[in-house]
Amino acid sequence: MSDHTERSEGREHHAKGGPRVSDGHPATGEHGSDRPADTRPKDNRAWILVLPVVASVAFTAVIPLMTVVNFSVQDVFSPTDRIFVGLEWYRSVVRDAEVRAAFLRTLMFSVQVLLVEIPLGVAIAVAMPRRGRAVSSALVVVALPLLIPWNVVGTIWQIFARADIGLGGWTVNHVLGVDFNYTLDAHDAWTTVLLMDVWHWTPLVALLAYAGLRSIPEPYYQAAQIDSASSWTVFRHIQLPRLRGVLTIAILLRFMDSFMIYTEPFVVTGGGPGNATSFLSILLSKVAVGQFDLGPAGAFSLLYFLFVQVVCFVFFVVLTRTGR
Amino acid sequence: MVDIHLDGVGHSYDGGRTWALRPMTRTLHAARAYALLGPSGCGKTTLLNIISGLLTPTVGRIWFGDREVTRVPTAARNIAQVFQFPVLYEGMSVYDNLAFPLRNRGWPKAEIDRRVRAVSHLLGLDSHLHRRSRRLDPGRQQIVSLGRGLVRSDVAAVLLDEPLTVVDPALRWTLRSTLKEIHRDTGHTLVYVTHDQTEALTFADEVMVLQDGDVVQSGEPTELFLSPAHEFVGHFIGSPGMNMIPADLVDGVVRVGDTPVGRAADTDGALPSGPVRIGVRPEFVRISAVPTAPGLPARVTAVDRMGAYHLVHAEIDGRRLSAKVDTGSRYAPGALEYFHFVPDRAFLFRDAIRCGTIAAQDGAERA
Numbered sequence: 281m282s283d284h285t286e287r288s289e290g291r292e293h294h295a296k297g298g299p300r301v302s303d304g305h306p307a308t309g310e311h312g313s314d315r316p317a318d319t320r321p322k323d324n325r326a327w328i329l330v331l332p333v334v335a336s337v338a339f340t341a342v343i344p345l346m347t348v349v350n351f352s353v354q355d356v357f358s359p360t361d362r363i364f365v366g367l368e369w370y371r372s373v374v375r376d377a378e379v380r381a382a383f384l385r386t387l388m389f390s391v392q393v394l395l396v397e398i399p400l401g402v403a404i405a406v407a408m409p410r411r412g413r414a415v416s417s418a419l420v421v422v423a424l425p426l427l428i429p430w431n432v433v434g435t436i437w438q439i440f441a442r443a444d445i446g447l448g449g450w451t452v453n454h455v456l457g458v459d460f461n462y463t464l465d466a467h468d469a470w471t472t473v474l475l476m477d478v479w480h481w482t483p484l485v486a487l488l489a490y491a492g493l494r495s496i497p498e499p500y501y502q503a504a505q506i507d508s509a510s511s512w513t514v515f516r517h518i519q520l521p522r523l524r525g526v527l528t529i530a531i532l533l534r535f536m537d538s539f540m541i542y543t544e545p546f547v548v549t550g551g552g553p554g555n556a557t558s559f560l561s562i563l564l565s566k567v568a569v570g571q572f573d574l575g576p577a578g579a580f581s582l583l584y585f586l587f588v589q590v591v592c593f594v595f596f597v598v599l600t601r602t603g604r
Numbered sequence: 605m606v607d608i609h610l611d612g613v614g615h616s617y618d619g620g621r622t623w624a625l626r627p628m629t630r631t632l633h634a635a636r637a638y639a640l641l642g643p644s645g646c647g648k649t650t651l652l653n654i655i656s657g658l659l660t661p662t663v664g665r666i667w668f669g670d671r672e673v674t675r676v677p678t679a680a681r682n683i684a685q686v687f688q689f690p691v692l693y694e695g696m697s698v699y700d701n702l703a704f705p706l707r708n709r710g711w712p713k714a715e716i717d718r719r720v721r722a723v724s725h726l727l728g729l730d731s732h733l734h735r736r737s738r739r740l741d742p743g744r745q746q747i748v749s750l751g752r753g754l755v756r757s758d759v760a761a762v763l764l765d766e767p768l769t770v771v772d773p774a775l776r777w778t779l780r781s782t783l784k785e786i787h788r789d790t791g792h793t794l795v796y797v798t799h800d801q802t803e804a805l806t807f808a809d810e811v812m813v814l815q816d817g818d819v820v821q822s823g824e825p826t827e828l829f830l831s832p833a834h835e836f837v838g839h840f841i842g843s844p845g846m847n848m849i850p851a852d853l854v855d856g857v858v859r860v861g862d863t864p865v866g867r868a869a870d871t872d873g874a875l876p877s878g879p880v881r882i883g884v885r886p887e888f889v890r891i892s893a894v895p896t897a898p899g900l901p902a903r904v905t906a907v908d909r910m911g912a913y914h915l916v917h918a919e920i921d922g923r924r925l926s927a928k929v930d931t932g933s934r935y936a937p938g939a940l941e942y943f944h945f946v947p948d949r950a951f952l953f954r955d956a957i958r959c960g961t962i963a964a965q966d967g968a969e970r971a
Contacts (some may be wrong), residue, residue, distance in 0.1 A: 502658050503691040505678040507705040507752065517693040517704075 352578030369579035378555075379563065379580065386539055386559045389474070393538040394531060396478050401485025401530065402523065406515065408490055419490075422483045434547025437476040441548070462549065466556035469549045473557050476544055481537065485530045492526035493519060528599040532592055539588055560584055605791060606669030606760055608632040608655060613664030614817075615650050620662065625650045626817045627663055632761070637787050637794040639808035641801060641840070647817040648797040652763050655795065656683045668760050685763040686753040689770060690745035694738035698729060701737050702751050709756075723751045726786055727779075743771045747779070754786055761793040768803070780807055801841050805829070813837050829885075830949070835956040838883045844915070847889065847925050848953070849882040858882065858952065858962055861921060863900055865945065866962035868952060875960055881953045882962065888949035889927035891916065891935065892942045899942030900925075904935050918943065 352369055356362045373379055408418045428436070443449040443461045452460040462472040496518065504514045542561040545551065551558030551566075564584065568577030614627030625647040632638055632655075640648040653659040654666065657678035665674045673681055684705075693701055702720045711719075724730055727747050732740065737748055746767065753762050764783075768776045784807060787794050798804050804811050805825040812822040813836065820834040832838040838846030851860045854877050858866050865882070868875055892899060902918035902925055909931075916927045916935050925943060935941060945962060952960040 497689075497691075499687040499689065499691045502653075502678070502685070503687065503749075503752075505658065506656065506683060506685050508679040508708040509704070510708070513708070517695060521693075521695045 348578045348581055350578075351574045352582055354575060356574050365575065369575045370583065373576055373579045373583060379560075381555065382558055382560045382563045385555075385557075386541075386561075389541070389559060390535055390538040392474055393477055393481075394534055396474070397482045397485050397534055398527065398531060400478070401482045402489045402527070404482065404486040405489035405493055406519065408486070410493075419487075422486050422490075424483070425480050426483050426487075428480070430543035431547050433476065433480050434544040437472065437479075437544070438548045441472045464553055466553055469553055469556050473541075473545045473548060476548065477538060477541065480544070481534060485534065488526040488530045489523055492523040496522050524599070528596065531599065532595055535595065536588055536592060539591075540584075605634040605793065606671075607634050608761060608793065609667040610655075611665045611667065613654060613661045613666060615647075615654060615659065616662045623817045625654070625661075628819055629664075630819070630822070632793060632795065634793050635791040636809045637784075637807060638796065639804035639811045640795065640797045640814060641799070641804040641811050642814035643799055643840070646814040648799075648814055649765055650817075651814075652685070652765055652795060652797050655761065656685045656763050657681045658685075682756075682758065682760050683763060684753040684756055684759045684761075686750050686765065686767045688766045690742060690749045692737040692745055692748060694736075696737060697734050698724070698737050698740070698748050699733045701748055702729075702755050705752060705756055719755050719757065723755045726754075726782060727751050743775060746770050750779070750783075754790075754792075757790060759792060761795060764794065764796045766797055766799070783807065801843070805841070813840060815840075832883065832951070833958045835881070835883060835953050838885070838951075842885055842887075844886060844926055846883045846885050849884075849920065849923055849925060851880055851882045851952075853877050853880050853952070860900055865900055866947070866950070866964060868960045869948075869963035871952075871960035875952075875954075878954075880959070882945075882950055883953050883958075884945045884950035886915065886926040886928045888946040889925065890944055890946065891927055891929060891933075892944065899944045901940055902943050904937050904939050904941055906937055907935055916941075 353364060353366060354362045355365045355368075404422065408422070409415050425433070440446045440448045441460075441462050443453050449460060449462070452458050460468050462469040500518050501514065504518060509517070540561055541559055542565070545557045545559060546562060549557045551562045561584075564577065564580050567573050567580060609631045610628060612627045612629050613625070614623055615625040616623050640651060642648050650659065654661045657673065657676060660675065665672055667673065668681070693704060696704070699720060702723060703716050706716045706719060720733075721730075724733055727750065729744075729747060729751060732744065732748075737745060740748065750764075750767055753764065753767075768779060771779060780803065783794075786792075794808075796804070796807055798807075805828075808825065810822060811825055811828055812819050813828065813834070814820065815834075815836045821828060821832065821837045828837055828841050832841070832846065835846075835848065838848070849860055851858050851865070853859075853868055853875060856868050856875075857864050858868055858880065860882070900920060902920040904916060904918045905924075906917045908915040908917070912931070913928045914931055914933060914935075916929055918925045918927070918941065927943060929935070947964040948961050950962040951958050952962065
């Protein structure tokens, strides 16, 4: 926080210094340390200019969210028959064993996704060519998975990983001799979904990291050569510090996305076998759309939303503060 | 400590269509301080990067003593280089930054500590040693970069690419003399790239002036000032630069319009008659109150009071001529004065290259 206040103070100082300089005469000398009076025009009609933003935020975020809040505190029997139940649904969602299991499962999935995708993405970015004709072809190849729609990715992997006709599944079973079947085995299903996410989203991390690497001026690498730095040292002391910003964004994006993953596991495994890949979002849609339990679903959504918000905030604060 | 020998070294960035650095052969002697002086884009930095090995020359070979290093990578050349803008390992403390090149080379710990402390003392970084380098202001960051270039005592040469550009002017003077001191103490070969003549002239034992990828003159600072071998050197060094006046050489006599100003001397062989340009520094233009021969009548257009001297501007046939005169003198714009040149300090140029000097005219008579 200290950094924040420091910066805004600086800006304020600058703004006040501005008119003084543009006056063109050292007026402050006569008044000692007195600041010149603020003569900038004040007009509250300027608030009208903010209205479009207020309106669009209301329609896109506040009103839908309040609808959910409204459902989450009532028990709805029919459109005309509803009872206010307070925080009852919240309590039941938190106590629900199935929700708790799905929560831990989703959290575990996100952690694994981050552990694989961040280092792998950075490694790919470092290995990508820095100049020459190879740059554009490398970018296209890396970005390709990002261009495929979620449910198509799911379909591709559903077929690819099948033990009988899928290229991947068949190879693992018949060439490597490992018994692999994601429709029957919980571990295999988990691995398939994880690999699919890695395949789909590591390119995003790689592209962000590559953009970060491109911003490092050439003399840094030249200085490292002159100082006889090894390539590990170059990575550790030149590249990694400069990737801090983009990696913060990459981690946030990948955490949010993987914690809310829905389409791909829904297409590939449908949450199974058993509950092996039924993540929070899959469970939520079952409650909300399948069973049409609007009260519990509303409470569930809000808790889900709150958790993602809090984790992202903590991530962001920790990552932007450390090492300053 | 070895001599650096460039043997026909040239570089082209576009496959030989144009030269960023024209092929040149010359030797940089051990333990001397060199300045590469020239405007942006003249090839200074290219030459520096070729010496440090960041760039492989298109043609020619480089020798460090009797070892050929043309294709030897930078790390194996044992060169230190400081860049125009601060290049730091931002996560490290100032101490670690300075120690970094030594640690990478496996120096013993005690020795590293001794060198780091010596360099930080010289550069006034003592009180900052344990601060994170990215928290320093840019000027001080540059000093740390400079320190990293100076910390190794065994380098073949220290190459400095306009290292004081970002440093605040007051500190620049101090640092320049610190650099000179360090150079005297360590006996490193220093190559200092700059576009600032004062920096080059005060710093270097030998200044190489570059223009369009060519070294047009190389010599001691006083030599460049007193005896420029190329029009560009005359323009670029000195403040203001050299006066250039179109003239004609007729049978050994130099004339401006119809006025003879002196006799051509020091020419290589017989200089054929024809158009030449007279180059004379404002320091060596005299103004006489009475018409004396040989004297060039010119109308004064302006007088600048520069503090230590006055700068008199005049015009001859649309050509400008300036003279530095004592502050006590009084010349009024519009007056016609007689200008003449100090013998042996006015030179003749043809095709931008010096081809002779103007000696006093014996038996001076006006035509």
